[in-house]
Amino acid sequence: MPAPKPISKEMCLAAMDKTKSTKAAARYLGCSYQHLRKYMAMYKDEKTGKTLLELQNNQAGKGIPKHLSGKSKIFKMEDLLNGTLDPSSFSQEKIKYKLISEGYIEEECCSCGFNERRVVDYKVPLILHFKDKNKKNYQLDNILLYCYNCYFLYVGEVFSKKELKHIEDHTILTETTPSKSEMELDPYHLKRLKELGLDDNIKDDNDPYTLVSYK
Ligand SMILES: [Zn+2]
Incomplete structure (x- = not known):
């Protein structure tokens, strides 16, 4: 059996963000609960010093607001x-x-x-x-x-x-990967990553899932 794929911190956060439990997050990522749990216990939220697993358990247990919502306006x-x-x-x-x-x-x-x-x-x-x-x-x-x-x-x-013209213009790109501006996160996603102190991590070269150069 092939070894299960490593899960990056970003993937953990994305899955946690979209789901309400670790089990659901594992389903979301298509891996086993045990496999995801291991990585969630390993990665820490810079802001609180807690592991992602601790944060997830807090959320599930007490119904406290999601840590990603930060100071942004709440609405129903x-x-x-x-x-x-x-x-x-x-x-x-x-x-x-x-x-x-x-x-x-x-x-x-x-x-x-x-x-x-x-x-x-x-x-x-x-x-x-x-x-x-x-x-x-x-x-x-x-x-x-x-x-x-x-x-x-x-x-x-x-x-x-205008946008299409810019994409298809006759400029010769030196990189084979998409340009930085094309890969930039929208302000809302970026803000959420910043709240977690993760805005630098998205440029982490050690992340096996970061296939695109941000240079
Ligand atoms: Zn379609």
Whole structure:
């Protein structure tokens, strides 16, 4: 039997972030509970000095707010879904993340089922689409997640002409990997990593899952 794959700290955090228990996190990563537990006991949260396993157990046991939520504004998803809360004061990235992590929508393309994760930061390329074109209407029958391809086919342009021109221009790139700007985390993801003191870790060359150079 092949040895199980090592789990990076980022992968642990991503899985913890999306699930409510270590067991669910293991399912999420497609590894065994024991295997994940070992790594979660090994990695420490810089801010509190506790291991990720201790943090997870605290969350599960006492129902205290998730350590990743930090000082950011708290809102109830139900208020947003039934239209009693104006979404304008929250980042759409955070709302999308909450919709997925709290199980309101599946993290996959509603049309083709695409749900592949980018290895470098574990993100799935999905775009939230509002059927009635009102981007404040988060009622569940109004929102859909599309992959980039299906969004292009059924909804509209994914990139503006300017962005596409920039991607396809005649510049000769010296690196074979995507440019730093293409791999940069969005402000919301970056903020969450910073809260945990992990913003340097995402550039860790020792991480076997960091296949992309950040130089
Ligand atoms: Zn699709």
